[in-house]
Amino acid sequence: MGARRVARSGGPEAQSLLPPLSRRALLAGAGVALAAAVTGCGGPAAPTSPGPLRVGAIPDQDPEVLQRLYGAVADALSGALDVEVEYTPVTDYAAAVSLFRTGDLDLVWFGGLTGVQARLQTPGAEPVAQRDIDQAFTSVFVVNAATGLAPSDDLTALALLRFTYGSETSTSGRLMPAWFLREAGVDPQGFPGGPGFSGSHDATLALVASGSYQAGVLNAQVWRSRTEGGAVDPAVVRYAETPPYSDYHWLLGPRAAERTGVPDLRDRLLDFFSGLPAGSPVLELFGAGAFVPVQASDHDRIEEIGRDLGLVS
Amino acid sequence: MTAVLDRAAAPPVLRRDRRRWAWGVGAAAVLLWSLAGAGLFSGDVVNPGGTAQFGRFASAALSPALDAQFLGVLARSALVTVAYAAAGTALALLLGAAGAALVSRTTWGRRRAGWLAARGVLAVPRGLHEAVWGLLLVNVLGLDPWVGVLAIGLPYGAVTAKVFADLVDEVPRGAYRALRAAGAGRPAAALYGLLPPAAGGLLSYALYRLECAVRSAVVLGMVGAGGLGYQLALSFASLRWEQVWSAVYALSLLCLVADVAGRAVRRRLAAPPPSSRRDPVLTATVAGTVVLVGWSCWYLALSPASLVSERTAAQLAHVWGAAWPPATDGDLLRTIGVLAVDTVQMSVVAIAVALLGAVLLAGPAARPAGRSSSGRRVVGALVRGGLLLLRAVPPPVWALVLLFVLMPGVLPGALALGVYTLGVLGRLAAEATEELDPRPRAALTALGARPVGAWLYGVLPLAAGPVLAYALYRWEVAIRDTVLVGLLGAGGLGALLASELATFDWAAATTVLAAVVVLTWLVDLVSDRARAALR
Numbered sequence: 001m002g003a004r005r006v007a008r009s010g011g012p013e014a015q016s017l018l019p020p021l022s023r024r025a026l027l028a029g030a031g032v033a034l035a036a037a038v039t040g041c042g043g044p045a046a047p048t049s050p051g052p053l054r055v056g057a058i059p060d061q062d063p064e065v066l067q068r069l070y071g072a073v074a075d076a077l078s079g080a081l082d083v084e085v086e087y088t089p090v091t092d093y094a095a096a097v098s099l100f101r102t103g104d105l106d107l108v109w110f111g112g113l114t115g116v117q118a119r120l121q122t123p124g125a126e127p128v129a130q131r132d133i134d135q136a137f138t139s140v141f142v143v144n145a146a147t148g149l150a151p152s153d154d155l156t157a158l159a160l161l162r163f164t165y166g167s168e169t170s171t172s173g174r175l176m177p178a179w180f181l182r183e184a185g186v187d188p189q190g191f192p193g194g195p196g197f198s199g200s201h202d203a204t205l206a207l208v209a210s211g212s213y214q215a216g217v218l219n220a221q222v223w224r225s226r227t228e229g230g231a232v233d234p235a236v237v238r239y240a241e242t243p244p245y246s247d248y249h250w251l252l253g254p255r256a257a258e259r260t261g262v263p264d265l266r267d268r269l270l271d272f273f274s275g276l277p278a279g280s281p282v283l284e285l286f287g288a289g290a291f292v293p294v295q296a297s298d299h300d301r302i303e304e305i306g307r308d309l310g311l312v313s
Numbered sequence: 314m315t316a317v318l319d320r321a322a323a324p325p326v327l328r329r330d331r332r333r334w335a336w337g338v339g340a341a342a343v344l345l346w347s348l349a350g351a352g353l354f355s356g357d358v359v360n361p362g363g364t365a366q367f368g369r370f371a372s373a374a375l376s377p378a379l380d381a382q383f384l385g386v387l388a389r390s391a392l393v394t395v396a397y398a399a400a401g402t403a404l405a406l407l408l409g410a411a412g413a414a415l416v417s418r419t420t421w422g423r424r425r426a427g428w429l430a431a432r433g434v435l436a437v438p439r440g441l442h443e444a445v446w447g448l449l450l451v452n453v454l455g456l457d458p459w460v461g462v463l464a465i466g467l468p469y470g471a472v473t474a475k476v477f478a479d480l481v482d483e484v485p486r487g488a489y490r491a492l493r494a495a496g497a498g499r500p501a502a503a504l505y506g507l508l509p510p511a512a513g514g515l516l517s518y519a520l521y522r523l524e525c526a527v528r529s530a531v532v533l534g535m536v537g538a539g540g541l542g543y544q545l546a547l548s549f550a551s552l553r554w555e556q557v558w559s560a561v562y563a564l565s566l567l568c569l570v571a572d573v574a575g576r577a578v579r580r581r582l583a584a585p586p587p588s589s590r591r592d593p594v595l596t597a598t599v600a601g602t603v604v605l606v607g608w609s610c611w612y613l614a615l616s617p618a619s620l621v622s623e624r625t626a627a628q629l630a631h632v633w634g635a636a637w638p639p640a641t642d643g644d645l646l647r648t649i650g651v652l653a654v655d656t657v658q659m660s661v662v663a664i665a666v667a668l669l670g671a672v673l674l675a676g677p678a679a680r681p682a683g684r685s686s687s688g689r690r691v692v693g694a695l696v697r698g699g700l701l702l703l704r705a706v707p708p709p710v711w712a713l714v715l716l717f718v719l720m721p722g723v724l725p726g727a728l729a730l731g732v733y734t735l736g737v738l739g740r741l742a743a744e745a746t747e748e749l750d751p752r753p754r755a756a757l758t759a760l761g762a763r764p765v766g767a768w769l770y771g772v773l774p775l776a777a778g779p780v781l782a783y784a785l786y787r788w789e790v791a792i793r794d795t796v797l798v799g800l801l802g803a804g805g806l807g808a809l810l811a812s813e814l815a816t817f818d819w820a821a822a823t824t825v826l827a828a829v830v831v832l833t834w835l836v837d838l839v840s841d842r843a844r845a846a847l848r
Contacts, residue, residue, distance in 0.1 A: 197808075203550075210367075
């Protein structure tokens with residue numbers, strides 16, 4: 001029987017090049033190796049102080065662009081604050097919020113809604129700064145050309161189309177468009193077959209271009225950059241743009257100052273961001289003219305709308 | 314031996330088995346119901362306008378991103394994936410060995426209620442997909458590498474416990490009884506009377522788990538645990554198909570190495586060389602695997618301390634406080650009911666697609682016994698390579714690209730899962746075909762039957778049993794995978810879970826998770842009964 005032979009220890013006539021390995025030796029060796037591995041990894045787990053400032057961002061754009069963006073931010077920040085700065089890419093919106101709560105990320109570039117979620121779950125978190133364009137951010141409704149719809153401000157025409165949002169808790173790809181749809185008398189969850197969630201602004205564009213979804217909505221900044229880059233399929237046309245609302249901002253975690261050993265971290269971050277000279281590479285990468293201070297109350301409306309639509313609990 | 318001879322001597326039964334007949338009709342009805350639910354009989358399901366988008370995905374397969382920098386990133390990511398797979402499997406085996414002692418019939422003896430309860434407890438970790446475990450653990454452990462290791466180790470540990478217990482229970486009891494009769498205690502008798510004869514099966518299954526863990530580690534990467542899946546998810550989010558394909562090829566290579574090595578070792582276990590010495594290849598495999606696990610722990614910087622740190626306790630309290638008691642409002646329960654139906658339909662369509670494909674491809678994919686023409690060998694290698702690619706592209710990617718050419722609904726998710734499952738089932742079916750008795754077919758061919766006839770009468774009747782059993786087994790897996798496809802947007806309970814997790818409505822998420830576990834358990838039960846009817 002094969003199984004029995006496998007388990008059998010070295011037989012009496014063992015004549016291999018290697019000395020016969022008894023079961024006891026094998027088990028002991030394996031045990032020692034495992035023990036060594038466990039103790040080897042069981043090094044000091046306590047955070048050594050001062051630790052680096054860990055920066056993250058919601059994945060609302062091309063990860064490669066984000067990597068470049070935050071590479072530049074990390075370098076500039078590290079130079080200005082004289083602390084080590086690390087950028088950690090995150091794959092989804094909720095993970096960014098969770099990692100901010102667990103303290104794995106200290107300073108995160110959140111959208112309006114995710115910022116509110118993160119602040120409510122992390123007592124002591126403080127908003128630091130936002131871009132000038134975030135004070136009046138907009139979303140763009142797009143339709144497939146085959147629908148024959150001409151650009152208009154009347155959102156009710158969208159009610160009968162197969163419609164996709166971006167990510168579930170995106171402010172510009174879900175929350176605010178849903179709100180403006182409801183204001184216009186369209187049930188934001190009532191599209192034929194239910195609304196889709198493409199997961200990202202780029203996926204929304206591709207799905208509307210394919211015609212699987214006849215209409216969708218995305219971040220106006222992404223729409224402009226893709227149109228200027230010529231990356232938008234001609235089958236996708238702009239239908240309407242929402243009124244402005246307050247969106248993206250930097251949120252600082254409560255334990256960041258202590259961990260990095262910089263007591264006035266928030267003020268120094270604000271000085272750094274608002275003091276960036278016009279034309280600095282960081283501003284250019286962020287597509288902004290300047291960074292301005294932001295208060296938690298600036299996002300009260302987002303919080304209210306989020307509660308209303310059941311996206312903030 | 315006598316039992317086998319008795320069975321062979323029994324006169325063949327030519328009656329139609331009523332039970333199988335009932336199962337067959339039932340399966341056909343469920344399939345029709347699922348296809349109707351997927352909208353196949355009502356209106357358009359195909360969207361020809363999206364062929365350009367689909368074409369962009371398909372044509373990128375021929376021009377994967379090959380710049381040195383990206384390949385470097387992929388190579389480093391592959392190491393992370395391997396490390397997660399190895400460390401996760403090691404944990405699963407430890408948990409499985411401990412769990413097997415708790416759920417084996419040997420432990421419980423005649424106390425059937427206790428045995429059933431212990432098995433029921435295992436259904437909870439087993440019913441949730443690794444990705445779901447990953448998402449939950451991120452909320453407690455943050456970026457700690459334990460997230461990936463536990464997300465593989467916990468569900469795999471539960472499956473392993475069940476399989477290990479079954480293997481040990483099926484071993485001939487002579488030695489065990491003799492030891493007991495000679496006065497040995499139960500643990501000692503089990504250790505020396507049951508474990509040694511079961512060791513080959515246990516080792517073989519452990520290696521199989523390691524192969525599976527590689528694919529799981531990739532899926533975990535897609536929800537953020539790092540490694541190849543993580544790179545794939547990042548490229549996928551911005552629809553950089555060239556990079557997605559590079560990651561898929563890297564993953565295929567990894568799976569191929571794991572498959573080939575695992576298969577070689579398992580073959581060796583099944584038919585050891587005729588010598589009473591310890592097989593050096595097996596010794597080296599076990600030693601190598603132990604070293605690999607040690608390296609993985611070191612490479613991932615796993616620290617047991619972070620599992621019991623203050624922060625972990627605080628986060629666990631936070632999540633637990635929000636998640637208990639589960640939400641029970643009527644609206645949520647109704648939605649869960651509706652989506653559970655979607656989920657079942659999706660999994661049924663997926664399995665039907667996979668089974669159809671597997672039956673068609675099993676012949677060409679199987680390595681023919683004896684000599685064959687070079688054309689036949691090339692076709693075989695191509696089909697096997699195609700199946701490898703089908704299972705290397707993660708189901709969420711299939712779901713999005715199929716959504717380009719299909720109307721939104723249950724169908725894109727179902728087909729995505731079907732295509733992925735075909736990759737797995739096709740290989741299993743091919744292996745089952747290879748292991749069949751070659752004589753009926755040879756006899757038919759020698760009598761002048763054409764190849765199609767020889768296949769229909771000499772292969773199909775023999776292969777149907779094992780292939781259907783595999784399909785039923787994959788159905789259990791598919792129902793868990795529907796949650797994964799849904800998590801990334803294709804509907805069903807997974808989509809609901811994704812939305813509850815995104816809005817941090819933990820109480821509702823708990824209810825959905827409970828529904829998923831119950832659904833998986835029910836499918837497990839039905840599939841088990843159906844397989845019993847096949848035996």
